[in-house]
Amino acid sequence: MTRIALATASADLEARFRAATGGAFLPLPPAPLPSNPAHLFAQLDGAPAPDVVVLDAELAVDHALDLATLLDEQCPQIAVVLVAEHGPDLGLAAMRAGVRDILHPQAEIAEIQSVLDRAALAAQALAHTVAPASSDAPPATGRVISVLSPKGGVGKTTVATNLAVGLARTAPNSTVLVDLDAQFGDVATALDLAPEFTLADVVHGSAARDSMVLKTFLTLHETGLHVICGPPSPAAADTITSEDVSQLLQMLSLEFRYVVVDTAPGLSEHTLAALDRTTDHVLLTSMDVPGVRGLRKELDTLAELGMLTPARHVVVNFADKRGGLSVADVEATIGTKVDLRLPVSPATRVATNKGVPLLQSGGRDPVTKQLRRLVERLTIPETVTAQPDPDSRPPRHGRRRGR
Incomplete structure (x- = not known):
């Protein structure tokens, strides 16, 4: 009909x-x-x-x-x-x-x-x-890349927005960024956007069931990146369920090559729902003892839940040798190697205050170069997959909490 x-x-x-x-x-x-x-x-x-x-x-x-x-x-x-x-x-x-x-x-x-x-x-x-031609083969799905950190204030949104902008440059109109910090997400500020619709809008109504409708609710950034910004009020987070998040990421992965998820600090229900759909982890810590120990706990928890995928990338932000910790100290504590180091740089603060990510404005400073390397790790098949740790449990599909 x-x-x-x-x-x-x-x-x-x-x-x-x-x-x-x-x-x-x-x-x-x-x-x-x-x-x-x-x-x-x-x-x-x-x-x-x-x-x-x-x-x-x-x-x-x-x-x-x-x-x-x-x-x-x-x-x-x-x-x-x-x-x-x-x-x-x-x-x-x-x-x-x-x-x-x-x-x-x-x-x-x-x-x-x-x-x-x-x-x-x-x-x-x-x-x-x-509509695509019918086939007996299952539909191809894009990669869901979740940017994770146990603590706030470590530059997670900076990394997520730069990664998304960089991927959008390699795949125009094929990258979407989701601000999954439903209470205090600031992706809109980091990208200097004034979204008409936010996460709370796209998980309800027709957009939650029809990918064509969903696409019209996305905010388009000038780099060609599609964005779902966080709600304007923390109260809106109460209207978003883990099932809503799972359904949203499934729909987006069928429409976009890259789905970048900026998660809230810690392991909330929304983040765990995203991890059920995640193909690649970007694990972030600052170069200090609380941050590094927090990342170790997060890695242990994800391994226990069977949510660690082989494709993961450990990033140390605010790397500074004068802080009393070395990269070797960090690796010894978290039990795996560090893939990228983002040095302390005034350019990062300026870019954040302007709402223009470093990979949008370009530049040759050390932070921008390292962010480009992160994009390359996600786009070059030969470098995207890290070997699993011998002591970690093999990844399983879906959560196993309380089962």
Whole structure:
């Protein structure tokens, strides 16, 4: 059955649509047309994404054409019908916007049925064109890279945002960054973003079940990186469950080559849910005794839960020989080798305050060079996998807590 959504403030037009479809359509709230597809989907009240969207453009033709253009770009499997009086230039403008048909505002029921039938056929054809060819093989999944630290204040978000920007440069439009610190995440600040939708929005409603809808809720960074920022209020974290996180990462891994997850400090339920989907760990510590001991405890806990993957990368931030610890001391304490050292550098603080990651602005300072090496470890197959520690348990699929 074709799913139809009608955006109109006209009660008369809605009544004729009801008669033409037998009530089998979803009327959107009688308000001005949404400004973008995400706003349109947010009005669906959790219903699946429509196959056909009808936009009443009688009072705002340019606005409707702009929305149709965005739908054609972001949701190419949706057929858009425009309700407007035919003008000399409207046909060409509508065609350029990807509109499939134009319906007169006073169209009779029979004409409405005819237009909707044509739009339904177009939607079916578009779905077959956009959908990947069927195969007996399971769908390919992207890599889920979780950036972890037992403590806060060690530069985890700095590493996560730079890693995501670097991966986005190697795979344009194929990288997404998720701020999973649902209470106090600051990915938006680190990237100088003002997101319209956040983590709390994408795990509920239609976005939680339809990857096409989900993509319209993502915030696009100027580097081509897609971002899901943390909620604006810590209270919103209570509305996000571990099941929500697991479902979100599964959907993203089917759509993106790289899914970078900036986790909250420690091992919260959200972080453990992410680890169930994680393919690569980036384990971060500062070069001090509390941080190093915390990382050892985290490694032991993850090994006990069977959540350590062979592909893991240990990063020491704020590395400074004058602090009384050497890399050898760190390795002896955590029981595995250190893969990268990020030195103390004023450039990091400046980049954070500007909201411009080092790998976005470029540069040749030691920190930027080490961050590039981290990106290379995640993109070059030969260097991405570390050998498991002899004393650690073999990784198992899924959590084993309390089982």
